[in-house]
Amino acid sequence: MSEEKSLNFIEEIVEADLAAGKHQSIVTRFPPEPNGYLHIGHAKSICLNFGLAQKYGGKTNLRFDDTNPVTEETEYVESIKNDVKWLGFNWAEELYASNYFDQIHGFAVRLIEMGLAYVDDSSSEEIAAQKGTPTQAGTPNIYRSRTAAENLQLFEDMRLGKFADGEKVLRAKIDLASSNMLMRDPIIYRIKHAHHHRTGNKWCIYPMYDFAHGQSDAIENITHSVCTLEFIPHRELYNWFIEKLSIFPSKQYEFARLNMTYTVMSKRKLLQLVQENHVTGWDDPRMSTISGMRRRGYPAAAIREFCDRIGIAKRDNLIDISLLEFCVREDLNKTAVRRMVVFDPLKVIITNYTGEGEILHSENNPEDPNGGTREVPFSKEIFVERDDFMEEPSKKYFRLAPGQMVRLKSAYIIKCDNFVKDANGNITELHCSYIPESKSGSDTSGINVKGTLHWVSAAHAIPAEVRLYDRLFNVEDVAAAEGDFKDYINTDSLTVVPHAYAEPALLQDSMGVGFQFLRKGYFCADKDSTPTKLVFNRTVGLKDTWAKEVKKGA
RNA sequence: UGCCUGAUAGUAUAAUGGUAGUACGACUGUUUUUGGUGCAGUUUGUCUUGGUUCGAAUCCAGGUCGGGCAACCA
Numbered sequence: 001m002s003e004e005k006s007l008n009f010i011e012e013i014v015e016a017d018l019a020a021g022k023h024q025s026i027v028t029r030f031p032p033e034p035n036g037y038l039h040i041g042h043a044k045s046i047c048l049n050f051g052l053a054q055k056y057g058g059k060t061n062l063r064f065d066d067t068n069p070v071t072e073e074t075e076y077v078e079s080i081k082n083d084v085k086w087l088g089f090n091w092a093e094e095l096y097a098s099n100y101f102d103q104i105h106g107f108a109v110r111l112i113e114m115g116l117a118y119v120d121d122s123s124s125e126e127i128a129a130q131k132g133t134p135t136q137a138g139t140p141n142i143y144r145s146r147t148a149a150e151n152l153q154l155f156e157d158m159r160l161g162k163f164a165d166g167e168k169v170l171r172a173k174i175d176l177a178s179s180n181m182l183m184r185d186p187i188i189y190r191i192k193h194a195h196h197h198r199t200g201n202k203w204c205i206y207p208m209y210d211f212a213h214g215q216s217d218a219i220e221n222i223t224h225s226v227c228t229l230e231f232i233p234h235r236e237l238y239n240w241f242i243e244k245l246s247i248f249p250s251k252q253y254e255f256a257r258l259n260m261t262y263t264v265m266s267k268r269k270l271l272q273l274v275q276e277n278h279v280t281g282w283d284d285p286r287m288s289t290i291s292g293m294r295r296r297g298y299p300a301a302a303i304r305e306f307c308d309r310i311g312i313a314k315r316d317n318l319i320d321i322s323l324l325e326f327c328v329r330e331d332l333n334k335t336a337v338r339r340m341v342v343f344d345p346l347k348v349i350i351t352n353y354t355g356e357g358e359i360l361h362s363e364n365n366p367e368d369p370n371g372g373t374r375e376v377p378f379s380k381e382i383f384v385e386r387d388d389f390m391e392e393p394s395k396k397y398f399r400l401a402p403g404q405m406v407r408l409k410s411a412y413i414i415k416c417d418n419f420v421k422d423a424n425g426n427i428t429e430l431h432c433s434y435i436p437e438s439k440s441g442s443d444t445s446g447i448n449v450k451g452t453l454h455w456v457s458a459a460h461a462i463p464a465e466v467r468l469y470d471r472l473f474n475v476e477d478v479a480a481a482e483g484d485f486k487d488y489i490n491t492d493s494l495t496v497v498p499h500a501y502a503e504p505a506l507l508q509d510s511m512g513v514g515f516q517f518l519r520k521g522y523f524c525a526d527k528d529s530t531p532t533k534l535v536f537n538r539t540v541g542l543k544d545t546w547a548k549e550v551k552k553g554a
Numbered sequence: 555u556g557c558c559u560g561a562u563a564g565u566a567u568a569a570u571g572g573u574a575g576u577a578c579g580a581c582u583g584u585u586u587u588u589g590g591u592g593c594a595g596u597u598u599g600u601c602u603u604g605g606u607u608c609g610a611a612u613c614c615a616g617g618u619c620g621g622g623c624a625a626c627c628a
Binding site: 005006007008012031032033035065067068070071123124127128131132133134135136138165166168169178179180181182184187189190191192206208209210212213229230231232233236254256261267309310311312313314315316317318319320322323326327329333334338362366367396398399407408409410411413440441443449450451452453454516518519520521542543544545546547548549 | 555556557558559560561564565566567568569570576577578579586587588589590591592620621622623624625626627628
């Protein structure tokens with residue numbers, strides 16, 4: 001078990017800091033804004049932040065970055081907590097930036113007293129214009145030279161609600177000529193007469209991200225504040241506030257956010273999909289949200305493994321979603337319980353089978369020697385998959401065809417003797433004969449067949465609905481595609497099989513587990529499933545080299 | 555056009571001046587009562603031009619290309 005895994009650049013920084021005695025132990029944080037559901041990109045950040053603390057014996061706080069009351073809701077807070085827990089992580093403390101509003105307000109006052117912040121009466125457009133452009137310095141306005149006393153009074157009046165939204169803002173007084181636009185006197189407090197999901201109506205002024213995040217990090221003694229690349233320009237500001245306020249010097253480090261093929265990874269776009277009913281909700285199994293993946297049947301361990309495999313670096317990336325699917329299959333192959341379900345039934349009559357029927361046994365999981373077996377009823381009439389028969393088979397087709405033999409999984413070898421067509425030329429029935437000596441487990445027939453089919457006994461079959469999912473978008477790089485991302489939605493991303501036939505064992509199974517429907521893929525019971533109406537989601541298909549072969553031939 | 559960032563097989567990610575490796579993918583073969591799984595193997599790479607050096611993916615300089623920055627969002 002002593003596999004040496006190389007460190008990512010953040011782990012290297014942490015190890016160097018620890019080795020240098022800069023910190024006794026580390027503190028990280030996962031800081032979502034509660035304005036939407038978490039997605040797989042957040043999972044990467046969660047695994048990184050919690051993983052760092054786990055690996056180096058530190059702790060991780062869950063901190064809600066709730067500084068914008070108009071977009072944030074308790075529903076989101078709850079879903080985020082649920083998702084982090086489900087992913088398998090425990091936070092040291094559940095914290096909120098809003099817990100620190102008093103302290104942050106105090107920081108602002110201190111800045112004003114030091115002459116490093118001022119109240120600006122300009123409109124948002126005026127401020128934008130006065131900021132200049134990246135190649136042109138900004139210009140100061142008359143408010144910039146207000147005295148500390150005047151600013152103190154004005155800021156207090158802002159807090160007391162004497163002004164309307166947008167009438168005034170508090171700005172840090174830094175450098176209007178900085179090449180970093182964020183240093184050109186950034187707004188640090190704005191007026192919002194809005195109800196906050198935690199502080200209610202106590203405040204009508206709220207700190208901006210830049211005046212809340214680093215401050216919260218400092219208050220919590222966060223040693224390594226890890227965020228994504230787009231915050232690189234914020235680092236200069238982050239450090240400026242820490243220096244001027246003489247608070248705990250948290251350090252910000254940035255890594256590249258996760259992008260994945262055939263999907264979107266922004267809360268704004270995900271919200272749009274939900275609101276405009278392109279999906280059924282945040283937990284629609286096609287969504288890249290944690291809750292969607294959970295509902296679809298992705299194991300938490302598979303998501304963690306995926307996050308581990310993609311690594312941490314600073315280069316922009318577009319990860320192939322098939323890597324995630326690989327991780328899901330890898331996990332489920334070891335754990336999923338095998339069952340047989342026929343999606344598109346074709347009746348097979350075993351003409352020489354004279355018995356009443358019998359109970360056969362089949363292993364629950366060939367990968368797990370301790371997995372046990374379940375009972376599978378067999379009888380004269382069974383269903384097989386319609387595409388497991390071809391009237392005129394191609395040369396490498398190992399399934400049923402006139403005169404061709406296959407094994408029925410865990411049962412007998414059968415031979416197709418005849419088939420019946422209706423008036424329209426559709427095949428309605430297969431007539432086969434079975435080889436009595438070929439019974440699974442006690443086969444003395446000496447016959448070797450190339451194909452093995454899944455099947456269900458017609459008399460014992462139970463109905464089930466099966467939902468098949470495909471990628472939500474039909475272009476690889478959705479974010480880079482021209483125009484509206486919604487133009488690329490795959491309208492065939494959901495296929496419902498309303499009347500599949502399942503083997504009866506499935507009725508007794510506990511529904512929290514992952515299933516493999518033999519030769520069909522991995523499935524899980526959907527939350528819509530009831531004892532009288534089973535509903536399953538296809539988590540991911542099996543690797544299908546035959547389909548690939550067929551495609552090549554076509 | 556200014557500033558900030560980055561560039562290693564198809565996709566990711568290592569090698570931290572000394573043999574370019576790993577995973578996924580693709581392709582072979584093999585095993586298999588899942589055309590699944592497993593096993594074995596093959597394949598493909600240092601953006602570019604110079605420089606430093608015995609030796610450069612790594613250090614330096616120029617170029618090229620990608621991403622970000624001018625929200626009272628985070």
